[in-house]
Amino acid sequence: MHRGPRGARLTEVGRSVLPHMEAVLSRVGLMEQEASALVEHGAMSLRVATFPTAGALLLPSAVRQLAGQGVKVSIVEGELPSVVDALRAGSVHIALVYSQPGDPLDLGEGFVLRPLLEAPLLLALPAGHHLAALDSVPLDRLRDEGWIMGASDWDPCDRMLSRACAQRGFEPVRVMRTDDYAILKGFVATGLAAALIPRLALTGYESELDLAIRPVDGSVLARQVSVAMLRSTVSGPAGKLCEELEVRAQRIVATWHNGTG
CATH class of the missing domain: 3.40.190.10 (Periplasmic binding protein-like II)
Structure with a gap:
């Protein structure tokens, strides 16, 4: 921070760090929401982002399974850029994304990307x-x-x-x-x-x-449909949702292969 006669302004270093700090603060906000939900309702919370077609076929049964285990799930829907932005910013724990086969999204070291179906x-x-x-x-x-x-x-x-x-x-x-x-x-x-x-x-x-x-x-x-999540959340509700999504994806692919879907 540089202080001058017209007030304080960010230095070049500060400007370069700002996006990372915003992501960290957003993730801290998620943690606070989880803690609040756990205290008030005895339930863990999970925020999910998805693009429309995956949200319609993959998510409903998977979310129902988690809700039955006491996890409070909230979902935001959008096209791929906004879904990826939400995950990178830390405003959601897990996201359904897609890419070209053989060319997965590069989300960085802090994320896990697991393919669901092609x-x-x-x-x-x-x-x-x-x-x-x-x-x-x-x-x-x-x-x-x-x-x-x-x-x-x-x-x-x-x-x-x-x-x-x-x-x-x-x-x-x-x-x-x-x-x-x-x-x-x-x-x-x-x-x-x-x-x-x-x-x-x-x-x-x-x-x-x-x-x-x-x-x-x-x-x-x-197009390769995958589930992406923060690496730090793999062992929690996000990991459980990923497992349910994998089961649902396998069932969908099976219907394609036997001609019933």
Whole structure:
């Protein structure tokens, strides 16, 4: 801290340390909340951040199991950047995140990242599209299609699509951006564009929406869903939630393999 005639201001060293101190204070705040919950209600507390599709399928049964063990769970939902920011800032104990297979998120030494499942990315086309008759669609036959992509440039699925298209000599043309899969399905059904959609985001009623869902032939397109947590919380409720999430993920993958999900 440097004091001058106009008051105190941070030195360069202070400015560099400030983000780390904010994270530490946030984690201290979490500890205080846990202690307060334990004193008042006899229960441990756990704060979880998740992106929407994982929050819908993976979390509910896992959270129910923890609630039955006396753990008070609160959940915040957001897109990947805000989920990662919340974990790094220490405002949540554990987070569901995703990345490209083989390219895990780099969260730093203070965090543990455990893979849960690899969710295939499938092609969404209008039911009347001429390629919808195929069991799987070669990506190079989609070079003239417009694409609905994620709302932000960081989207791992979009980067994966762009790389796969580049390997086939073309660049996907973006005609719309959204992170809402209900909106995406609606616009694909009208014939506006094609899109990639995670298996986790399928409801089983896509045919009733005039959609055709097909695998992409010759391309392994998927996203790795993982659970990330502070290393210091692995042995507590966060570790228990991770175990429940692993069980739930195994069940989901089993339904994919036997064709019931």
